Amino acid sequence: MSDRAAEIEPAIAAAVITQGNKVLMVRRRVQEGSLSWQFPAGGIEAGESPEDAATRETREETGLEVRAIKVLGERVHPNTGRTMIYVACDVISGDATVVDDDELDAIVWASLADLSEYVPHGLFNPVQEHLAAVLST
Structure with missing residues (x-):
């Protein structure tokens, strides 16, 4: 990706949503690079x-209502080349379902123990550290 293309594409905000001892993962209909499962995310x-x-x-x-807690970190994703900003979130209300079936x-x-099945390439270290701290195994 050229520097000019990186300037045009908006950064992506990813919601790292935990509830109990689990984290929400979504599977995209169209893979992004080698990614299939990921956090709910989209362009800012x-x-x-990023929180909004x-x-x-x-x-x-x-369809889930969540509250942003804090930004966990930012990086250029090694598989997609997109700037990613990871935001820790808590559930306010609702049950997670596939609402946008064009995308998901x-x-x-x-x-935490099952995450490697969904994200075999590993997680961004600040996200991994956050999940290890908030999820009981």
């Missing part, structure tokens, strides 16, 4: 904070 719109984008994308994709085909609440 003009004038929108993470909560909006979660609602649009899964499945969701799962995964335990």
